[in-house]
Amino acid sequence: MSKIKFLVVDDATFIRDMLKKNLRDHFPGCEIIDANSAKKAQVLLKTNHVDIILCDWEMPEMTGEEFLRWIRSEEQYQAMPFIMVTSRGERDFIVKAAQAGVNDYIGKPFTPESLVKKVTKVLKSVGKEVNPRLPESAHGFGGASLDVLTGGNANTDKKKPEPVASNQNASLLTGAKPAANTSSSSAKKTATKAKGPARGQATLTFAGFNSQSVISSITLQLMNCAIKREQQLPSILETVVISIVQNDGEDVARLNGYVHSIQAAENRIDAGVLKLVIRFVDEDPEKLDHLSRYIAKF
Numbered sequence: 001m002s003k004i005k006f007l008v009v010d011d012a013t014f015i016r017d018m019l020k021k022n023l024r025d026h027f028p029g030c031e032i033i034d035a036n037s038a039k040k041a042q043v044l045l046k047t048n049h050v051d052i053i054l055c056d057w058e059m060p061e062m063t064g065e066e067f068l069r070w071i072r073s074e075e076q077y078q079a080m081p082f083i084m085v086t087s088r089g090e091r092d093f094i095v096k097a098a099q100a101g102v103n104d105y106i107g108k109p110f111t112p113e114s115l116v117k118k119v120t121k122v123l124k125s126v127g128k129e130v131n132p133r134l135p136e137s138a139h140g141f142g143g144a145s146l147d148v149l150t151g152g153n154a155n156t157d158k159k160k161p162e163p164v165a166s167n168q169n170a171s172l173l174t175g176a177k178p179a180a181n182t183s184s185s186s187a188k189k190t191a192t193k194a195k196g197p198a199r200g201q202a203t204l205t206f207a208g209f210n211s212q213s214v215i216s217s218i219t220l221q222l223m224n225c226a227i228k229r230e231q232q233l234p235s236i237l238e239t240v241v242i243s244i245v246q247n248d249g250e251d252v253a254r255l256n257g258y259v260h261s262i263q264a265a266e267n268r269i270d271a272g273v274l275k276l277v278i279r280f281v282d283e284d285p286e287k288l289d290h291l292s293r294y295i296a297k298f
Helices: 013-026 038-047 064-073 091-100 112-125 170-174 185-195 285-297
Strands: 005-009 031-035 052-056 082-086 104-107 200-205 210-218 222-228 239-245 251-264 273-280
Touching: 005 013, 005 038, 013 031, 013 112, 013 251, 031 038, 038 052, 038 064, 052 064, 052 112, 064 082, 064 091, 082 091, 082 112, 104 112, 200 222, 210 285, 222 251, 239 273, 251 285
Parallel strands: 005 031, 005 052, 052 082, 082 104
Antiparallel strands: 200 210, 200 239, 210 222, 222 273, 239 251, 251 273
């Protein structure tokens, strides 16, 4: 098996480090170079041969789409495998990426299983022999393929993909809004008592489930919030996509982060509400500007 060389592009250091760790863990002997911007990636490509690119889609200065269109316009890179890594899972968004020439996509947050599957699939499609070291729990790979989302399946419009526990909720992949979790009145009262009056809400998207949260405080670095305790719970250091919504229902920003701490809202083993501290990892000035405006009105 030939040695695979990856180029990882993301403006968030945390996301780049997580991608690199997963690639090294599951593709033994691989080489990885990384860039914090598409423009830096352009420079690296001039002096490095790579086999595949994993690139964020929303970046400052040059977006992932602009970088991909540049890749496809350059003769020596036209066949370069390119996987979009994004927190945007709406159908229209993915169709646009496919039209720009993306080979496949993986949504944030992702599981090691879904990452290994997508990378292996794309590399094999261009004739690269790969034998990844699969995680022990490698089963039920989630995530719809591009052909399903972009019309390759004739029945796509009639039947949406079913939710898959090991990856993102299918509603994110098909453009439908995730269903809000219904809470009992007692749970709502507990959350309010624990964190004070609800000033904002956010949908937390983990690798296998969504959770509705009430924001108690927020800065440019972190968010304190409360969620209802359910069957699936987040874990420390688990990655999460935070979709903040204003009181009028308008989206503020979609941010990447990780769970810094979890604490029961009550001093009891069966506490129905959990308090989370989520740290943001985005370094995109535009996202931080939107967040700053939201904080100013909070």
